[in-house]
Amino acid sequence: MSAITIKVILLITLPVSLALQTRPEDAKLNFTELGAKYGHPVEEYDVVTEDGYILTLFHIPGEIEGPVLLMHGIADSADTFIIRGNLSLVITLADKGYDVWAGNTRGNKYGRRHKYLNPDTDKEFWDFSFHEAGFYDLTATVDYVLESTGEESIRTIGHSQGTTAHFVLLSTRPEYNEKIKGFIALAPVAFLNNVIPPVSTVTKVGPVINAFLKSLGIEELLRDHSAARELIELICSQGIISYALCYILAVSPFAGFDPKRIESDFWEVITGHYPAATSRKSLVHFDQVALGRRFANYEYGPSENFRRYKLLRAPSYNLGEITTKVTLVVGQNDALSRVKDVDILRSLLPGDPKYHLMEPALWNHLDFVWANDMDKYLYPYIFSSLEEFEFE
Numbered sequence: 412m413s414a415i416t417i418k419v420i421l422l423i424t425l426p427v428s429l430a431l432q433t434r435p436e437d438a439k440l441n442f443t444e445l446g447a448k449y450g451h452p453v454e455e456y457d458v459v460t461e462d463g464y465i466l467t468l469f470h471i472p473g474e475i476e477g478p479v480l481l482m483h484g485i486a487d488s489a490d491t492f493i494i495r496g497n498l499s500l501v502i503t504l505a506d507k508g509y510d511v512w513a514g515n516t517r518g519n520k521y522g523r524r525h526k527y528l529n530p531d532t533d534k535e536f537w538d539f540s541f542h543e544a545g546f547y548d549l550t551a552t553v554d555y556v557l558e559s560t561g562e563e564s565i566r567t568i569g570h571s572q573g574t575t576a577h578f579v580l581l582s583t584r585p586e587y588n589e590k591i592k593g594f595i596a597l598a599p600v601a602f603l604n605n606v607i608p609p610v611s612t613v614t615k616v617g618p619v620i621n622a623f624l625k626s627l628g629i630e631e632l633l634r635d636h637s638a639a640r641e642l643i644e645l646i647c648s649q650g651i652i653s654y655a656l657c658y659i660l661a662v663s664p665f666a667g668f669d670p671k672r673i674e675s676d677f678w679e680v681i682t683g684h685y686p687a688a689t690s691r692k693s694l695v696h697f698d699q700v701a702l703g704r705r706f707a708n709y710e711y712g713p714s715e716n717f718r719r720y721k722l723l724r725a726p727s728y729n730l731g732e733i734t735t736k737v738t739l740v741v742g743q744n745d746a747l748s749r750v751k752d753v754d755i756l757r758s759l760l761p762g763d764p765k766y767h768l769m770e771p772a773l774w775n776h777l778d779f780v781w782a783n784d785m786d787k788y789l790y791p792y793i794f795s796s797l798e799e800f801e802f803e
C-alpha cells in the first residue's frame with residue numbers, strides 16, 4: 412500500500428474513530444509522564460555509543476535496593492516495562508526502593524538520533540541488528556549506569572531481543588561478565604530451531620520479504636508517527652473488535668494464544684506504544700538464526716564475511732564465554748522463545764544457569780511484560796533471583 416493510499420484511508424477513518432472513541436490516557440504518555448503519573452519522578456539521560464548513536468536512558472532513583480537495568484525486546488522500547496502502570500515491573504521495582512534504569516536500543520523512538528548520521532536520509536543509520544544492540548547499545552548503557560552509581564557491577568533484566576543482546580555482549584566482550592553480576596532473561600532468544608507455524612512459515616519466506624523491502628529501499632520499519640504505524644494504531648484501537656482482530660488473530664499466533672492476560676482495555680494502551688520502530692536488518696539477522704539453526708554473527712556472504720571476521724562463514728557466538736549468573740525464565744506457551752530452544756541455550760551456557768518454567772500453561776511471549784497477573788506469577792521469582800544475585 413502506498414503512503415498516499417494510507418493517508419487517504421486515515422483521512423476518511425480518523426474523524427470517525429475520534430468520534431467513536433476516546434483513547435486511554437496511558438496510550439499517549441511517554442515513559443517519563445507515566446512514571447510521574449504512577450508516583451515516581453523520572454530522570455532522562457543521553458547515552459552515546461562508541462559508534463555515535465544517542466539513546467535515551469530512563470532512571471527512577473531508589474536508595475534501598477541497588478541498581479537494576481531493564482532492556483526491552485525487538486520493535487519495542489523502555490515503555491514496555493511501565494505501561495502496565497501500578498502493576499508494571501518498573502513501578503513495582505521502584506515502589507520497593509530499587510534504583511531502576513530502563514534502556515533503549517538504537518532505532519526506536521528513544522534511539523533515533525546519531526552524532527553524525529541522519530536517520531531520515533542516511534541508510535547507514537539502519538545498518539544494525541541485535542548484534543549492535545548488544546555489542547554497542549547495551550555496553551554503553553551498562554557503563555553509563557556503573558559510572559553514575561559508582562557501582563562495580565549491576566543486575567539486569569532483559570525481555571526477548573533484550574536477552575539476545577545480553578548473550579551477544581557477554582560472549583563478545585567477556586569483561587562485561589564482571590560488570591553484570593546477575594542477569595534475568597525473560598523469554599530468552601538465542602536459538603530459533605524449534606519454531607512452528609506461523610513463525611516458521613514467516614522465517615521460511617523471510618528472504619523473499621527481505622528482497623522485496625530491499626528493492627523498495629525500506630530500511631526502517633514501523634517508524635513512530637509514520638502513516639503505516641498510525642494506520643495500525645487506528646485499526647487496532649477500536650474496542651473489542653480491534654482487540655479480536657489485532658491481538659487474538661494477528662499477534663497471538665506469533666506470541667502464543669493467551670487471551671485472558673492481556674485484556675482489550677489494556678490492548679488499547681499497548682497500541683499507543685507498540686510496535687516501536689526497528690530495522691530491516693534486525694529481522695534478517697533473526698531470520699538467519701532460524702534458517703541457519705545457530706546463534707551466529709550476521710552472515711554477509713563469503714567475501715564480506717572474510718573482510719569482517721577473517722572467516723568465510725559468520726562465526727557463532729561463543730556462549731561458553733559467559734560467566735555472569737544467568738536466570739532463564741520461560742513460558743510454556745511462548746511461540747518465539749520455545750522451551751526446546753531455551754534447552755539448547757541452557758546446555759551451552761556454562762555454570763548451570765537457573766531455570767524457571769512459568770506455572771500458567773498459557774503464559775506467552777508478551778505476558779512477561781504485559782500480563783495482568785505478573786505480580787502473582789512472575790514478580791516473586793524476579794525478586795528472589797535479584798536477591799540471590801546480590802549476595803552471591
Ligand SMILES: *[C@@H]1O[C@H](CO)[C@@H](O)[C@H](O)[C@H]1NC(C)=O
Nearest residue numbers: 440441442443444455467521
Ligand atoms: C516525555 O514527555 C515530556 C512532557 O511532554 C517531555 O518533556 C519529555 O521530553 C518526553 N521525553 C522523551 C524522552 O521523549
Ligand SMILES: *[C@@H]1O[C@H](CO)[C@@H](O)[C@H](O)[C@H]1NC(C)=O
Nearest residue numbers: 448449450496497498502506
Ligand atoms: C497507584 O498506586 C498508588 C499506591 O497504591 C495509588 O495511590 C495510586 O492512586 C495508583 N495510581 C493510579 C493512577 O492508579
